[in-house]
Amino acid sequence: MVELTTELQPLKKHPDTQTAILVIGGAEDKVHGKEILYNFWQRSGGVDSVIGIIPSASREPTVIGERYVSIFTEMGSKHVKVIDIRDRTQGEDPDYQEYIEECTGVFLTGGDQLRLCGLLADTPLMERLRQRVQLKELTLAGTSAGAAVMGHHMIAGGSSGESPNRSLVDMAIGLGIIPEVIVDQHFHNRNRMARLLSAIANYPERLGIGIDEDTCAVFQQDGTFKVIGKGTVMIIDARSMSYTNQAQVEPTEPFSLHNLKLHILSHSDRYHLRTHQTLPKI
Template sequence: MEKIEGNLLIIGGAEDKEKDCTILREFVKLAGSGEAKIVIMPTAADQPEAVGKLYNSLFKDLGVRDVEVLKIESRYDAFSKVAQKTIEEATGVFFTGGDQLKITSLLGGTPVDFSLQRAYKSGVVIAGTSAGAAAMSATMIIGGNSDSSPQMGILNMAPGMALFNQVVIDQHFAQRGRLGRLISAVAQNPYILGIGIDEDTAILVDAQANLKVIGSQTVTIVDGYNSSYTNVSELRPKQALAITDAVVHILPNGYRFDLKNRKPVTD
């Protein structure tokens, strides 16, 4: 894996907002603690104003004085110089949940998108929960059957924000039984790593391509790079998938994974 350029905090959704707030506290710490300048982007949300207010209150309760909600409700908004400047001055950007296609369809290729890419490369921590997590990868899952065994045609995919390349991310993972569709995604391109993130769980990815798990549940990594066989190119829709010699890692809180060498860190 060659293309890690900044710091990402990718959350499986339903992160704790009432007790220890472990994941949100980690984001605040990475963004600069009390000196952080956090920008909330509720772009994916059905009710962006309400969601923006919720996270604004949460981050202020965690000691951040400078919090701004940046509402992008049209592609016209994503050409705003004020919006670009807001991102350029941030130390942390947080994407909320909702519909990941709203993120890419509203931001993709716009000046705000380019500002986000520059911010990421300069070291600003970019976080996303649920839909905001799914959109981080170059190719994102936008839908699919969560109850099926691995089959052809059980998931839909689309271009993502390409902050995290050579992976595909699924969220609400164990809670919605999404192993089958993640395996199906990996079988279509065994070079990519499939990363399934449970609720109230996140991965922290740094510029050295180290991944660390944070939260109360687990992260599932599906690696098909050394798989010896798959029948994916031979299948018709709904036919059962075969893939052999794929590797699955289950990692709880505190465990780490070397993305470049595709292996857990055990020391």
């Protein structure tokens, strides 16, 4: 466990601070402008923030956890702790649960999304974290694997750069923070368009969201998300899909998808989840 020695004081959160869910495509800038990380820090309360880092997806949780501790401490946070869960029983740890109650921001690092879900899903800590996010009591961010777990259905793995086919994507159950979406990350950087299409063909009622590296979809309290960062966010809306032969072809054969809707959003673009409409820049 990594933590600062400063005694935790009652939070004095700025009244204008709005919590959000930040879904980050991975490889976010940690050196220069740090736009995405700074946005998370601000929405967590800035200098008054109490931040928990969950590096459970990583094979090197100590190293990656300490790196984020250093970043947010340099920004001005006085209370940053690594919630270093390496066994499911730690999801019942009273010290970790107590810290989650104090947190104004929680950050899920990258790594392996199956490992992350395997350690956190259905634990008391995760259930309380999800509840506090839904109550808009804290800001949650996830990068790379931490982004993949946001939906109820999760892309667990697969290949890149092929035509959509059933063998291209492996699906699993995520953490259900934003149940209506299926997220893919490192999107254009790793040529994952066909993989996301293959996933959405299985669950056309969900919204497919592909997020580039150093790019973030910021899900806000008004039912919209906006894009920040250097790349784009691609939205695949298959709710009006008129035809697919996915079930009739062999697993490795390309299949058809008719009448999909596609949006590509760049910095400051917004999208309304309830109306499924793009909105003007602000």
